[in-house]
Amino acid sequence: MHSKPIYYEEPYQRTLQAVVTSITKKGIVLDKTICYPEGGGQAGDRGTIAGKPLLDTIKDDDHTIYHQVENPDFSVGDTVDIVLDWEHRYHYMQMHTAQHVASGLLFHHFSIGTVSVHQGERVLTIETDRKEIPLTVCYALEDLVNQSVREAKPVSYEVHTQQSAQALDLRRSIKVEGDGVRLVVVEDIDTVACGGLHVANTKEIDLFHYEGQEMIRGHVRLIFTIGAIAREEIRGKERIVEQLGALFSSPVEELVETASKAVTQASSDKSALKKCNERLALLELEKRIAGAPGEKGTPVVLWEVEEGLSLKDIGKAATAFENLALCAVQQNGEQVLWLIALVGKAEFLLDFPKQRQNLLSTIAGKGGGKPPLYQGVGTGEGLILLKTFKDLLV
Numbered sequence: 001m002h003s004k005p006i007y008y009e010e011p012y013q014r015t016l017q018a019v020v021t022s023i024t025k026k027g028i029v030l031d032k033t034i035c036y037p038e039g040g041g042q043a044g045d046r047g048t049i050a051g052k053p054l055l056d057t058i059k060d061d062d063h064t065i066y067h068q069v070e071n072p073d074f075s076v077g078d079t080v081d082i083v084l085d086w087e088h089r090y091h092y093m094q095m096h097t098a099q100h101v102a103s104g105l106l107f108h109h110f111s112i113g114t115v116s117v118h119q120g121e122r123v124l125t126i127e128t129d130r131k132e133i134p135l136t137v138c139y140a141l142e143d144l145v146n147q148s149v150r151e152a153k154p155v156s157y158e159v160h161t162q163q164s165a166q167a168l169d170l171r172r173s174i175k176v177e178g179d180g181v182r183l184v185v186v187e188d189i190d191t192v193a194c195g196g197l198h199v200a201n202t203k204e205i206d207l208f209h210y211e212g213q214e215m216i217r218g219h220v221r222l223i224f225t226i227g228a229i230a231r232e233e234i235r236g237k238e239r240i241v242e243q244l245g246a247l248f249s250s251p252v253e254e255l256v257e258t259a260s261k262a263v264t265q266a267s268s269d270k271s272a273l274k275k276c277n278e279r280l281a282l283l284e285l286e287k288r289i290a291g292a293p294g295e296k297g298t299p300v301v302l303w304e305v306e307e308g309l310s311l312k313d314i315g316k317a318a319t320a321f322e323n324l325a326l327c328a329v330q331q332n333g334e335q336v337l338w339l340i341a342l343v344g345k346a347e348f349l350l351d352f353p354k355q356r357q358n359l360l361s362t363i364a365g366k367g368g369g370k371p372p373l374y375q376g377v378g379t380g381e382g383l384i385l386l387k388t389f390k391d392l393l394v
């Protein structure tokens with residue numbers, strides 16, 4: 001037995017007493033209900049039934065409405081109280097009505113069609129039939145929808161035969177079969193066949209806000225917020241702008257310019273710092289080469305690199321010398337970064353590919369490279385690698 005839907009006659013009714021007619025795996029079936037089942041882009045109702053949480057309301061192919069109740073403790077034949085999560089329901093009624101108004105205005109004022117819609121917890125999205133929609137059109141649409149809010153247009157229903165509904169040549173094709181086609185009429189703005197729930201007057205949309213757009217399936221999808229959520233979004237963004245203004249010590253109207261300058265400055269500081277670090281690595285390496293013992297005329301440098309210098313910069317510096325055998329490690333807790341440079345004649349002192357295993361096994365190391373630089377990472381004591389490197393030199 002199907003539940004009698006009370007929500008069409010009384011979309012504002014928040015409570016109802018109903019009788020449980022069956023309890024199935026899909027959910028509870030009642031003799032009548034105010035709970036709207038998910039469909040047409042609108043979410044299913046939530047709330048409580050006999051005090052137990054109603055998690056969702058769904059409808060199956062044969063139009064049976066199932067109430068998904070958490071841990072129901074009632075039996076078939078019991079009379080139960082339904083209490084809607086009104087905030088949730090009303091949000092969707094507002095959003096759904098706003099969607100009709102927006103799609104109607106897009107079609108009649110801008111000849112832009114609606115391909116699909118989605119009503120979310122926070123945002124309403126309308127997938128259009130366009131590849132491009134300029135910002136001026138988006139703002140003009142926002143103004144027109146808000147104008148309809150101020151003008152308080154009534155939303156009403158008409159029941160038509162399939163033939164009389166088809167004859168109206170509506171912007172959206174009629175998806176239901178047979179007679180008894182339910183048309184939703186937003187006065188002066190839009191008429192479509194729809195089985196969803198709407199507010200009674202456009203003034204209840206309260207506020208319509210354009211949030212932005214994205215591309216989907218080659219179409220522009222417009223993103224909007226409605227009512228209290230729209231206000232929350234606008235205020236949230238205002239606070240972010242204020243905080244950025246304070247962070248950059250800039251009046252809001254100069255914020256973009258100030259931030260752009262700061263980004264450019266940071267980038268040039270970064271490249272200056274990079275040059276300083278490279279220069280520092282070179283000077284430190286020069287100092288060590290000057291005091292290093294030689295092996296067949298090639299200086300040998302074993303280096304425990306202090307914090308603040310980078311092995312990458314040291315590797316780059318090493319290639320500036322004619323002959324150099326360098327093994328450098330940098331301890332970072334248990335982790336050891338290692339660098340071996342065999343520049344010029346140093347390649348005759350150590351055959352890295354051949355000794356790789358002997359060297360890296362001391363620190364369970366990984367990594368490699370190509371002449372004259374090899375580097376990687378390991379664990380344990382970097383000093384052992386330095387000693388092994390020295391022992392392996394021929």
Ligand SMILES: [Zn+2]
Pocket residue numbers: 096100184194195196197198
């Ligand atoms: Zn609708």
